[in-house]
Amino acid sequence: MPFPADRPRRLRQSPAMRRLVAETHVQPSQLILPMFIAEGITEPRPxxxxxxxxxxxxxxxxxxxxxxxxxxxxxxMLFGVPEHKDAQGSGALDPEGILNVALADARAEVGDDLLVMSDLCLDEFTDHGHCGVLDAQGRVDNDATLEIYAQMGVVQAESGAHVVGPSGMMDGQVGVVRSALDAAGHDDTVILAYAVKYSSAFYGPFREAVGSSLQGDRKTYQQDPANSREAIREVLLDIDEGADIVMVKPALSYLDVIADVRAAVDVPVAAYNISGEMAMVEAAAANGWLDRERTIDEIILSIRRAGAEIVLTYWAAELAARLSR
Known part of the structure; x- marks a missing residue:
């Protein structure tokens, strides 16, 4: 029996060798921690x-x-959880609203040592739970919503956000936010566009996290999971409108889309490892079905390997602490 001429196993024989030839790495600086700040509570709420x-x-x-x-x-990445909501999501524009004061707190605490990012969407602030305002027929009114998004971008920048993240999947959202920021003198504020945000079943735990009031679904504005070519169209439109970074959300079920976006653009690509993806791992690990740390590492590595330079994940602080050991 002939011996193999090529032996790839030579490069796998020890941890030191595997580290030397690893093609993909995860660093703390590539990780963004999503956080929820709630109004009217005196203790953290699990x-x-x-x-x-x-x-x-x-x-x-x-x-x-x-x-x-x-x-x-x-x-x-900060999300606000207000005590009171209304049809217009007016709390999103209030400089004393929970998200905007949280941005100010964060900037005062860390200055420029950490990027302070803000979710720019109305869903946490509307009593109907949609990402925009509704018309007389109860449909999300794209252009009326854009007017509010433009104001939100300015309020968030003035509150301290280094980066704003339009996430509502309204047509034209990046362009109106960029124009409003520039007109208000915030031309240095970065736009991280939720360019490819799918209508996903994996958002369930997030809706608990923000106390969502959603009635119906978001299929008329979030992207259809059946479509991938459409993702490139969305990304290119956002870049044309002024997006500095583009993001795919969710991450784990859309690794192919992350790879396609990375191949199509020359701006940084982010991906959001979302709540449902986290919850599945935590539940399986709690039942002893998975090695929790190895599974987390593998998931984040897979998102990086697919092409995302930036990963939003609820495990960010835990991973960073482990990476620094």
Whole structure:
């Protein structure tokens, strides 16, 4: 029996050798920690479907910002959870609203040592739970929503956001936000566009996290999971409108889309490892079905390998702490 002429196993024989030839790496600076800051609570409120994740008070959030900076994370993405909602999502525009004061808190805590990012969407603030305002027929009104998004971008930048993330999948959202920011003198504010956001079943735990009031679904504006070519169209439109970074959400079920987007554009690509993806791992690990740490590492590595330079993940702080050991 002839011996093999080529022996790939030589490059796998020890941890040191595997580290030397590894093609993909995960660094803390590539990770963004999503955080929820709730109005009107005095203690952190656990999110039952997302073990280890909480709705923060403003005080506990400040400690988390400082920890994220010390760990060398790339940034934090903030979501506000208001006590009161209305049809217009007016709390999103209030400088004293929970998201905007959280942005100010974060910027005061970390300055420029950590990127402070803000979700720019109305779903947390509307009593109907949609990402935009509704017309007389109860449909999401794209262009009326754009007017609010433009104002939100300016308020968030003035509150301290280094990066704003339009996430509502409204047509034209990046262009109106870019124009409004520039007109208000915030031409240095970065836009991380949720360019490819699919209508996904994996958002379930997130809706608990933000106390969603959603009635119906978002299939008329979030992308159809059946389509991948459409993703490239969405990305290119956002770049033409001024997006600095483009994002695919969810990540794990759309690794092919991440790879396609990475091949199509020359701007940084982000991906969001979302709540349902996290919850599945945590549930399986709690039942002893998976090695939790190895599974987390493999998932984040797969997202990086697909082409995302930036990964939003609820495991960001844990991963960064482990990477620094």
């Amino acid at each position: 999110i039952t479907s997302m073990p280890g994740v909480v709705q923060h008070t403003r005080d506990t959030a400040r400690k988390a910002y400082a920890e994220a900076a010390a760990l060398g994370l790339g940034g934090v």
